[in-house]
Amino acid sequence: LLGVVLAFIRRPKVVNDIKFGPSEMEIVKITGHSWKEGFIKGTIPQLPLSVLNSVIAVCKLSSDLFPGREFSATSVSVTVGLMNLVGCWFGALPCCHGAGGLAGQYKFGGRSGGCVALLGAAKMMLGLVLGTSLVTILHQFPVGILGVLLLFAGIELAMTCRDMNSKQESFVMLICTAVSLVGSSAALGFVCGMLVHVLLKLRTPCMP
Template sequence: MAYSLPSPTRSDLEFSTSELSGALGDSVTVLPLLVALAATTTVSLPHVLVGFGVFQIVWGLYYGLPLSVEPMKALIGLAIVGSLSYAELAAAGLLAGVVLLGVGSLGFVGRLQRVVGEPVIRGVQLAVALLLFEAAVDLSVGAPGVAAAGLAVVGALALAGYRQSSVLVVLALGGVAAVLAAGVPTPRVPAAELFPAGPPTLSAAAIEGTVAQLGMTVGNAAIATALLCGDLYDRDISADRLSQSMGVTCLAAIPFGGVPMCHGSGGLAGKYAFGARTAGANVLLGLGYVALALVATGALLAAFPVALLGVLLVVVAIELGRAAFDPISAADTRALCLVVGVGIVGLAANVGVAFVLGAVAFWLLSRYA
C-alpha cells in the first residue's frame, strides 16, 4: 500500500470558552510529564513545548477535530525514572516513528494488536504507573511537608469535583514558587538547531523501550483513538492512518529537540469532556504551549519544588494505573493475572522483558488454554 496521510474532510474552527476549557483537557497529564522529564534529563523543555504546540495545531487542522497529541508515556516514564537517557529516548522515538509510519502504510496496525493482546498492553501501562509512583516517592522524601500540602490540594479539589483540574492547579502553584525563587523569566525564542540536547544513541534499553511503547501505542493511540473519533465526533479515521501521522510527528519533531509523541484516546476523551468540539481547541492549546516555551528557562525549572513534582507524578501514576484495569472485566481472571504479572515484572526487571514475556504468555494461553 502506498504511503498517504488522510485528507482533511472538515475545516470547523471555533474559538470559544468551551474550546479553551476543552484544550486544557489534553494538558492534564502532558505538562506534568514534560516538567518531570525536563527536571530529570537533559531535554530542552522549550524545544519540547514548541514541538507539542506545532503538532497540536498541525493535526487539529489536518483532521478537522480536536485530536490529542500526547507524550509516549512508556518511553517518557522510563526516561523520568532513569532507565533511559535523553539520547536513548530520542533514538527510541525515531525508531518508533519509522515503525509506526511503516506499519500504518502497510495496514498492519490491526493485526499487531491481535498478536500482542490487550492484557499485555495494559500490563505495560501498569508497569509504567508503578515506576512513576516509585519515582514520585523518591522526589517527595526530601520535603514531605511540601508533598503532603500538594496532596491535600489535590484531595480537596477532587472532593469538590475538580479532580482533572487539580493537577494543573498544583503545577501552577509550583510555577509560582519557582518564579518567586528564580525571578520572572525573560522571554526567549528557542534556537532552531538539530538535536539541541545531544545526538540520539540506539541501545538495547532504547530498543526494549520502543517495543513496549509500540504495544501501548497500537492499542491506545491508534485503535482506541480511531474508535473514539467515531463515537464522539462521528468521524471515520482509521487506526492505520493515525499510526502514519504519529510516525510523521516523531520523525519530524525529535531532530529539533522534541520527544516521542502520539495520539491518545484519553486526551481525546478529556478534550471532549471539557467541551472541545472543533480544531479550535488544538489551535488554542498549541499557541499556549508555544507561549509557555518562551519563558520555560533552566533557572525556573531548577527552582520548581521537586516534592510537588512527586505529587504530580503520583496523580499521573494513579490515572495510568486506573486506565490499565478499566477495560478488563473483573470476571476475566486470566486477563487480570496477565496485567498484574506484566506490571510486576516491569517494575522488578524492565518493561521490555515484561512485554516480551507477557506476549509469549498471552500467545500460549490463547493457543492452549
C-alpha cells in the same frame, strides 16, 4: 496553573531568571556516529514501549473512549514517526501520542481534538514568550501535582480492564502487569503475556 503558582512560591527568585522572547533555533548537525548510537541505544530499547504505549494502546483506548472514531495503527505510527523525524533536526526531545496522555485528557474533560489544539497553541505561545526561561520555571514545578495527574491517568487506563470477558483474559492481563512492574520492562511484560496467552489457547480444547 496551580503548579506554576506553587513553583513561584517555592522559589520567588525564579522571576529574576525569566527572559522574554523566543530562543534562537538552529539546525542540529547529526553525524553518522550519532545516528548509529541513537539507533542502538535509543531506538531499539524504546521500540517495544513505543509500539505498545504509543500505537497499540492508543488505538485500543481511543476505540473504547470514542466508539465509532477508531484510528488505524498505521496512521498513528506514521504520525509518531513524522513528528520525530522533523523534530530531531531542531534538538527536540522524542515525542509520541501516549495512552497516558489520552487517558488524562479524557479524565479531565477533553472530548474532542479541540482540547489538543488548544494545548498545542498554549505551548507554542509559552515557548514564543518565555523561550528557554520556561525550563527554569518547570524545574520548580511540584512533583506531587504531576503524581496526582498520573494517578488519574492510571485510573482511567485501568478502567479498560472492564473489557476482560473471561478469567483467562484477566489472568493474561495480570501477568503482563506484574512482569512489567517487577521487571521494569513493558517489553518483557508483553512477551510474557503473549506466551501465557498462547499457552492458554493451546491448553483450551477446541470446541466442536
